[in-house]
Amino acid sequence: MLNVLDYFKIIQKSKTNLSLFFLFGFSLGLMTLANFNIAHGSHLEVNTTKISENIYLIHGAGADVILFDGTDGVILVDDQYAPVTDKMKLLISNITTNPIKFVINTHLHPDHTGGNKKLGEAGTMIISHDNVRKRLSEDQFYVFINQTVSSLSEKGLPILTFSENMTIYQNNEKIVLIHLDNGHTDGDSIVFFTNNNVVHTGDVFSDRTYPFIDIPHGGSVKGFISSLEKILLTINNETKVVGGHSGISNQTEVKNYLDMFLDVSNKINNMILEGKSLDEIIMSKPTSKYDAIYNDHSFVKPNDFIENIYAGLIKR
Numbered sequence: 001m002l003n004v005l006d007y008f009k010i011i012q013k014s015k016t017n018l019s020l021f022f023l024f025g026f027s028l029g030l031m032t033l034a035n036f037n038i039a040h041g042s043h044l045e046v047n048t049t050k051i052s053e054n055i056y057l058i059h060g061a062g063a064d065v066i067l068f069d070g071t072d073g074v075i076l077v078d079d080q081y082a083p084v085t086d087k088m089k090l091l092i093s094n095i096t097t098n099p100i101k102f103v104i105n106t107h108l109h110p111d112h113t114g115g116n117k118k119l120g121e122a123g124t125m126i127i128s129h130d131n132v133r134k135r136l137s138e139d140q141f142y143v144f145i146n147q148t149v150s151s152l153s154e155k156g157l158p159i160l161t162f163s164e165n166m167t168i169y170q171n172n173e174k175i176v177l178i179h180l181d182n183g184h185t186d187g188d189s190i191v192f193f194t195n196n197n198v199v200h201t202g203d204v205f206s207d208r209t210y211p212f213i214d215i216p217h218g219g220s221v222k223g224f225i226s227s228l229e230k231i232l233l234t235i236n237n238e239t240k241v242v243g244g245h246s247g248i249s250n251q252t253e254v255k256n257y258l259d260m261f262l263d264v265s266n267k268i269n270n271m272i273l274e275g276k277s278l279d280e281i282i283m284s285k286p287t288s289k290y291d292a293i294y295n296d297h298s299f300v301k302p303n304d305f306i307e308n309i310y311a312g313l314i315k316r
């Protein structure tokens with residue numbers, strides 16, 4: 001486990017030419033987040049998988065979306081990219097005639113909030129953590145796609161926000177929204193459908209791809225670890241876990257993800273304390289044990305993950 005003293009030692013050592021890391025968390029052009037590109041998506045198909053009696057997974061373009069259907073109204077968790085909103089609505093209309101009452105945003109990223117505008121304009125109420133509304137109210141620059149995403153107008157913004165937790169009672173279900181620590185971003189939440197025992201984790205967990213810490217938007221190494229720990233305290237061995245981009249997983253896969261994160265970040269932390277440079281750390285291949293599992297998704301490459309962890313540790 002990383003500790004605060006280690007972070008202080010790192011900060012003492014790191015008054016070098018790492019301005020890019022301090023500013024952004026990683027170097028321009030480093031990330032190869034094709035899935036994140038907001039121009040991406042309009043040509044892609046979206047499709048559904050049934051998770052339980054009235055919960056579906058919508059998968060295809062941006063983030064994985066949960067659709068929870070019932071006579072009180074449809075509840076969505078995240079809403080993919082803007083260009084696929086119409087396709088997604090069409091697909092939903094083939095499943096249910098109930099109106100889309102709520103959308104819950106797990107965090108601010110445009111592959112999770114792109115549908116807000118059209119859905120909000122059509123009367124859907126959007127819910128999120130306070131920080132998501134705050135950030136979506138302003139233009140956001142994403143260094144890893146070198147692109148500014150414009151602020152949303154009032155209709156596309158969350159109108160119900162919370163600071164820690166929120167509970168929604170709809171369709172005979174108790175839905176618990178739990179804010180996590182500053183892990184992927186500073187506005188992360190999980191959405192837990194307690195009776196169905198289904199959880200959406202946002203991008204704090206996305207199996208078979210290395211994690212991504214959005215440092216400029218408040219993410220951190222320490223928060224990522226405590227967020228995964230919090231998820232594990234919430235779920236059990238029968239929970240169906242919907243990750244940000246990885247379909248349906250389970251408790252064991254979340255545990256393995258946390259173990260991998262702890263192992264790799266501890267290795268990198270120790271090497272920083274030994275005075276190793278980033279190049280030396282990359283050369284030592286601290287992720288090699290895991291590359292067969294987490295590097296087959298073309299989302300975050302091993303070296304991107306190493307640089308991302310390194311930047312997170314240096315920043316603290």
Ligand SMILES: [Zn+2]
Pocket residue numbers: 107109184203
């Ligand atoms: Zn994200």
